[in-house]
Amino acid sequence: MEVSYHHVTTDKNPADLATRGIDSTSLQNCTFWLNGPSFLSEPRKNWETKLEGEIQCPIEDKDEVNLEMRNTSKTKNTSIRQKKRAEAMANLVLVETSVNATVSTSKKPKQTTEIYTSFVPFEYTNSLSSLTRITNMVLKFISTIQWSVKQDKES
Structure with a gap:
């Protein structure tokens, strides 16, 4: 594949x-x-391709990267693509790679009978922006009350 x-x-x-x-x-x-x-x-040959920034690849993959970058020139804006590819090739950095793997095993977690209940009123709205706005208003209210209590203690 x-x-x-x-x-x-x-x-x-x-x-x-x-x-x-x-x-x-x-x-x-x-x-x-x-x-x-x-x-x-x-x-796939009709897909737009875009190369940005610096490309890093393992030394052993350099030929494949160069081949793929050459194959991207078959798009509509060939001259623009060639310029971008040339810029990307100038920034090509070869790095050595190594993979470190850690394997851990764990026992099955204990089952709990507690049912988590969220304090966020998800059942009242299906919009993340509404939930964010409501949460922001509640936090602002709490902050105002805390400031008011602090002012009362100081006077």
Whole structure:
């Protein structure tokens, strides 16, 4: 199986929907979330590729990286892509890699009969922005009360 990673702009990345404040109901009905961006259904050679910054790779993978970077020039804006690729190649840094692995075993956690109840009123809203706003108001109220009590003690 061939694996490669490329940058996807935020407008074509369904994972960024959550950071844009979409509510859960809209997310359930969002075809962009369920199916992904439209370019995924196109042949891979038509996908936009974007190289940014400095590329680091193990010395043993240098040839594969160079090959993949050469293959990205088959896109629409060839001259722009070639310029970006040349800039990225100039910044190519070869690093030696090593993998350290630690294996740990643990016993099964004890089962508890306590049921966790959240103090956040999830049942009243399905919007993260509403929950954030409510939490902010409560924290501001608590801060105001604490300040008021402190002022009363000082006078």
